[in-house]
Amino acid sequence: MIRVLASRWQGSVLVCGKCSKKLGGGFGEKGRTPLAKMLRAVLGLKKGRKAGRGVVEVKCLGICPKNAVVTLDGARPDRWLLVPAGADASEVVATLTER
Numbered sequence: 879m880i881r882v883l884a885s886r887w888q889g890s891v892l893v894c895g896k897c898s899k900k901l902g903g904g905f906g907e908k909g910r911t912p913l914a915k916m917l918r919a920v921l922g923l924k925k926g927r928k929a930g931r932g933v934v935e936v937k938c939l940g941i942c943p944k945n946a947v948v949t950l951d952g953a954r955p956d957r958w959l960l961v962p963a964g965a966d967a968s969e970v971v972a973t974l975t976e977r
């Protein structure tokens with residue numbers, strides 16, 4: 879039997895965890911904050927299914943850019959972003975949510 883759990887997610891953002899690891903974080907004041915963590919902070923989200931939106935680190939997405947992190951909005955799988963290390967959080971959110 880397959881159990882179904884309720885979730886409050888209204889959307890999802892996938893962030894390559896391996897890119898983040900290769901940068902040693904790469905974001906925030908000291909350049910040591912991973913992109914997923916920075917996005918959660920800017921969007922006021924917690925981890926897990928009770929958050930309003932999921933920001934999850936995934937395995938390598940096969941692009942492997944230098945000095946950037948592959949990120950995509952789950953609702954727009956046709957647009958993958960290569961977010962350069964040190965990018966401004968609000969710019970990342972604006973680009974992610976632009977239609």
Ligand code: FES
Binds near residue numbers: 937938943
């Ligand atoms: S390491 Fe991030 S896409 Fe491969």
